[in-house]
Amino acid sequence: MKIQEDITQELLEKISAKRPFIIAGPCSAETEEQYISTALQLQQLNKIDVLRAGIWKPRTRPGTFEGVGVEGLAWLQKAKALTGLPVAVEVANKTQVEEALAHRVDILWIGARSTTNPFSVQEIADALKGVDVPVLIKNPINADIELWTGAVERIEKAGISTIGLIHRGFSSYGPTEYRNPPLWHLAIEMKARYPDLLFLNDPSHICGNRIMLREVVQTAINLAYDGIMIESHCTPDLAWSDASQQITPSALGELLKDIQWTQVMEISSEDHYLIHLRQQIDQMDDELLQLLSRRMEISDKIGAYKKEHQLSILQIKRWNYIMDRISLNGSKLKLSPEFIKRYYNAIHMESIRRQNEVINKK
Ligand code: PEP
Ligand code: MN
Numbered sequence: 437m438k439i440q441e442d443i444t445q446e447l448l449e450k451i452s453a454k455r456p457f458i459i460a461g462p463c464s465a466e467t468e469e470q471y472i473s474t475a476l477q478l479q480q481l482n483k484i485d486v487l488r489a490g491i492w493k494p495r496t497r498p499g500t501f502e503g504v505g506v507e508g509l510a511w512l513q514k515a516k517a518l519t520g521l522p523v524a525v526e527v528a529n530k531t532q533v534e535e536a537l538a539h540r541v542d543i544l545w546i547g548a549r550s551t552t553n554p555f556s557v558q559e560i561a562d563a564l565k566g567v568d569v570p571v572l573i574k575n576p577i578n579a580d581i582e583l584w585t586g587a588v589e590r591i592e593k594a595g596i597s598t599i600g601l602i603h604r605g606f607s608s609y610g611p612t613e614y615r616n617p618p619l620w621h622l623a624i625e626m627k628a629r630y631p632d633l634l635f636l637n638d639p640s641h642i643c644g645n646r647i648m649l650r651e652v653v654q655t656a657i658n659l660a661y662d663g664i665m666i667e668s669h670c671t672p673d674l675a676w677s678d679a680s681q682q683i684t685p686s687a688l689g690e691l692l693k694d695i696q697w698t699q700v701m702e703i704s705s706e707d708h709y710l711i712h713l714r715q716q717i718d719q720m721d722d723e724l725l726q727l728l729s730r731r732m733e734i735s736d737k738i739g740a741y742k743k744e745h746q747l748s749i750l751q752i753k754r755w756n757y758i759m760d761r762i763s764l765n766g767s768k769l770k771l772s773p774e775f776i777k778r779y780y781n782a783i784h785m786e787s788i789r790r791q792n793e794v795i796n797k798k
Contacts, residue, residue, distance in 0.1 A: 441540065442522075442540045442542055443522075443542055443568075443569060443570070447522050447542060447543075447570070448570070448598060450485055451570055451598055451600065451634055452598075452634070454485060455662055455663065456657065456662065456663040456664065456697060457485050457486075457634065457636065457662050457663030458483055458484050458485050458486075458663050458664055458666070458692070459484070459485065459486040459487075459488050459524055459543075459636065459663070459664070459665040459666070460478050460484045460486075460487065460488060460665070460666050460667070460668045460685075460688060461474060461475065461478065461487045461488035461489050461524075461667070461668060462474050462488075462489060462490075462667060462668065462669040462670075462675065462682065463490055463493075463640075463667045463669070463675060463677045463678035463681075463682060464489065464490040464491075464493055464501065464503055464504070464675070464676055464677045464678075465489040465490065465491055465503075465504055465508035465511055465512065466501075466504065466675070466676045467504075468510075468511045468514070470669070470670060470671070471489060471508070471511040471512070471515055472511065472514060472515055472518065473670045474668065474669055474670040474685065475487050475515035475518065475519050475521070476515075476518060476519065477670060477684075477685035477686070478519075478521075478668060478685045478688070479518075479519035479520075479521055480685070481685060481688065481689045481692070483689070483692055484521060485521070485522075485663075486521060486522050486523065486524050486542070486543060487512070487515055487516070487519065487521050487522070487523045487524070488523070488524045488525075488545075488665060488667075489508065489511075489512055489523070489524075489525060490503055490525070490526050490677070491503050491504060491505060491506070491508040491509060491512075491525050491526070491532075491536075492505060492526065492527070492528060492532055493677055494526075494528060494547055494549045494550070495677075500677070501676040501677050506535050506539075509525070509535060509536065509539035509541070510539065512525065512539065512541065513539055513540060516540075516542075522542035522543060523541055523542055523543070524541065524542065524543035524544070524545055524572070524665075525541045525543075525544060525545070526544075526545050526546070526547045527544045527545070527546065527560060528546075528547060528549075528550045528556060528560070529556065529559055529560070529563075530559050530560070530562070530563040533560055533563035533564060534563060537567060537569065541569075542569070542570070543569070543570045543571075543572060544560075544564075544569055544570070544571050544572070545571070545572040545573070545574060545602065545665075546560060546571065546572070546573045546574060546587060546591075547574055548574045548575060548576060548577045548604055548641070549577060551573060551574055551575065551576040551577075551583060551584060551587045552576040552577055552578060552583060554583070554586060554587075554590070557586070557587045557590045557591070558590055560591075561590040561591050561593065561594040562594070564591070564594045564595075564596060565594050565595065566595075568595065568596060568597055568598075569596070570596075570598035570599070570600065571591050571596050571598070571599055571600075572599070572600040572601070572602050572634070572636065572665075573587045573588060573591065573599065573600070573601055573602065574601075574602045574603075574604050574638070575601070575602070575603055575604060575605075575606065575622075575623070575626070576606075577606065577607045577616075578606060578607060579606040579619055579622055581622050581625055581626050581629075584601070584626055585626070585629060588601070588630065588633075598634075599633055599634075600633055600634030600635070600636060601626060601627075601630065601633050601634070601635050601636065602636045602637070602638050602665055603618070603623040603626075603635070603636070603637050603638065603642075603656075603661075604616060604638035604640075604641040604642060605617055605618045605619070605638075605641060605642035606618075606619050606622070613648070614642055614643060614644065614648070615641060615642065615643060615644020615645070615681070616641055616642050616644070617642075618642050618652065618655075620655070620659065620719045621716060621719050621720055621723065623635075623637075623659075624659065624712075624715060624716050624719060625716070627660075627712075628712060628716075631712075634662050634663075635661050635662050636661060636662060636663050636664055636665050637652070637653065637656035637661045637663075637664050637665075638664065638665045638666070639652040639653050639656065639664060639666055640665075640666050640667040640678065640681045640682065641667075641678075641681070643681055644680060644681050645680055645681055646672075646680070646681060646682075646683055646687075649666070649681075649683065649691060650691050650694055650695070653666075653691065653695055654695055654696065657695055657696070657697060657698055658698060659715055659719075660698070660715070666683075666688065667681060667682045667683075668682060668683055668684065668685050668687075668688045669682040669683075669684070670684065670685070671684075672684060728783070731783070731787075732786065732787065732790055735787040735790050735791055736790055736791070736794055738791065739790060739791030739792075739793075739794030739795055740794055742791065742795065743794060743795045749788055749791045749792060749795065750788065755784065758780070758784075759777075759780060762776055762780055763776055763777070
């Protein structure tokens with residue numbers, strides 16, 4: 437198979453070995469000046485492995501900036517020549533793959549909206565046949581790791597030898613603190629499926645803002661991610677897309693200094709497996725606690741309603757209904773009836789205690 441001309445052995449070795457592996461650059465290439473200036477500042481940090489840029493932007497609504505198109509690829513080539521850094525671009529269809537390869541783009545990535553659509557992924561995979569270029573695959577926008585897995589399988593089948601995964605969070609309904617909540621447990625499950633693939637975090641699209649970036653990067657590093665893909669722009673406030681989440685190259689330099697880069701210790705493969713499982717447990721425990729806390733907040737509201745309408749806290753018909761429903765659903769999920777009973781009795785008692793507190797409050 438023909439390796440994309442510019443892809444050096446050094447890049448392939450870096451992708452499989454250099455940790456942390458860092459991709460940075462603006463959400464979109466906007467003008468030659470903006471791109472080159474950002475690229476040079478990023479290179480000055482001496483920590484960036486690959487420059488990124490969106491050339492074709494998949495926007496939720498038409499009428500917003502949809503990327504500069506092919507013209508921008510020449511700016512990337514120039515940035516590459518000036519900095520010596522490889523470049524990465526998002527591709528979403530056959531023409532974009534062909535244009536990117538013709539302009540010697542070193543790494544391609546598949547965006548979250550494309551991963552959601554098997555037709556798009558297959559079109560990209562078909563366009564890649566006969567060329568070997570590293571391909572990074574973002575998670576789909578919806579919380580479905582089968583779609584993510586399917587995309588990996590399609591790209592693998594096209595003969596691509598270097599594949600990486602990028603976790604950029606998942607769409608959710610209603611207001612949340614994140615632009616795309618990370619749902620770390622899903623990413624961890626994907627990492628468990630593909631322990632040997634490069635696994636990057638994209639804090640920019642998870643956060644949607646600048647303040648939470650550091651915390652998300654640190655969490656990712658704590659969860660043994662191989663690195664990050666992060667958006668950085670020479671004048672973020674003036675960015676034509678994703679302005680609120682982009683940071684200047686110097687702010688990125690500060691952020692990278694702040695991160696505690698965890699050591700991957702020399703441990704036996706057996707321990708490694710155990711650690712991996714424990715990380716999943718801790719993450720799920722945090723999520724269980726969050727859910728429990730939200731459930732209790734709803735109990736408080738019910739308590740207030742019962743107080744206002746002078747209703748008893750214990751409503752036995754409702755409680756029997758909950759227990760029947762939960763026992764049935766729990767058994768479908770292979771949870772033992774004893775466990776479900778103990779667990780729900782504890783939740784029910786705490787809920788009663790909280791409602792009592794609400795009702796007894798003067
Ligand atoms: C991007 O990287 O700028 C982008 C469009 O991201 P995503 O596919 O994760 O939405
Ligand atoms: Mn973006």
